Amino acid sequence: MQSKKPFILRLSLATCCAAACWLGATSAQAALPHPVLWSSAQMTSADLRVEHLTPASYRTRFTASATVQSPASLLRSLSALDAARSRLKVAQSGLQLAAMQAQRDQGLFEAGQNVALAEVQQAQAAAEQARAEVDSARAAVDVARAQLTAQLGTALASQLSRQTALRQTILNGSELIVDLTLPPGRALPQTAQVELHIPGSQRTVHARVIGPAAAASSQLQGWREVLIAPAAPGLMPGLELVAEVQSARAQSGVRLPSSSVVWTDAEAVVFVATSSEGKARHFTARKVSTAWPLHGGYVQPGWGAVDVVTRGAGLVLTPPPKPHALPALGGDDD
Incomplete structure (x- = not known):
């Protein structure tokens, strides 16, 4: 009689694989809090604020450190x-x-x-x-x-190697090589514009971006880029200065105030509000990126208009409160 053990083994392996996939999918879905329903009275009791946020045009802007290199x-x-x-x-x-x-x-x-x-x-x-x-x-x-x-x-x-004129301008000192170090976790925006602030003065010098520096730095050190800047009074080899970096093109997105962002299971989320019966609201967690901080918030490129909890967002992680009883209106004591 033919043994059924191989079939049982294959079935067990298939079952284990399916279970592992199901558990993986379940854990991935469980990373975000479940949607919750709050009544109007509960929102009033918790002093939640929901704001309608619309997209606008923003430019990436931040400061970085730069060093003038010796030729x-x-x-x-x-x-x-x-x-x-x-x-x-x-x-x-x-x-x-x-x-x-x-x-x-x-x-x-x-x-x-x-x-x-x-x-x-x-x-x-x-x-x-x-x-x-x-x-x-x-x-x-x-x-x-x-x-x-x-x-x-x-x-x-x-x-x-290809541009003799560039070699000549660097060697004769009319242009300078500048090493730009971006803040950790930052990347250089496409078509970036870089202005170098000359120490001890209000003057700035525009530098053009050439490309990545020799040592591609880690997230801890900050990414490095090579710039070419025209020679100017106050710029000398070894000088460290502040660079202002901004994207040349504006990008559409929604700026979320920092008060709307909460952290759960190492994920930054906001709670998107959708209307329900009466004045109740469904609150659904949505992952956000904190890579673009701006004016006390974070820009989310590509987002459309959205209703978001901007005050009391952390309370949405807890069970909805019981509405406070309204105080009785005072009557005549007579």
Whole structure:
């Protein structure tokens, strides 16, 4: 008789997988509080406030730290790269001449001309030596380019390799390299505009963004970007200054006041209010992002108009209170 154990084992495994998926889905759904219904009297008793919030246009704006970099190390790295490239060109020219000589001697030897086999072998050896010198020179260029990239980051190193004018303006001091460190958890907005505040004055200098810096920092250190700024009085290598960063384009979203945001199970949520019978309200938790703080609140990009509990939001996490009895109206004592 055929055993049923394999079938039972397969069934058990399938049951366990299904149970695990169900538990995972249940725990994910349980991360948010369940919707609750509050009557008008309960909201009045708890002094809840519900506001109708509408989307508006906002620009991301925050401050960051910046440091003016010295061009000395850049000059050394660029000089090393230029020297390696020059050596490569010389080696390539030598290889071309050696290869032509080896080909000529080989042809004359095969045609029975006055060329000995030893001369052919010597020319071929010279061509191989020239080819090895080209490989060595190319490796030196790769090393110099890698050192430049490690120092400046891919974005700036690439532009310096392609734009001779940019190299010249940095080397002659008419433009400066600035290292921008964003606050932890912040990312640079698309089409960002950066203004550098010169210490001890009211003047600012506009800097253009080149790209990520050499060391992509962690969330604890803050992301780093490379800027190019025009030389100005007061800007000097090693100077630390404050940078104001803002997005060039406005983005539509709803700004939630901080009083509306509560934390539950490590999630930031607000309670969205929807009408029910009478003046009662359903309160449903909705996850929010705190990545864009603005004016004592948090902007939620892409949100439409919404009714949100803006006062007493933490009370919605607790059972609805019993309405207080209204005081009796005083009558005549006579």
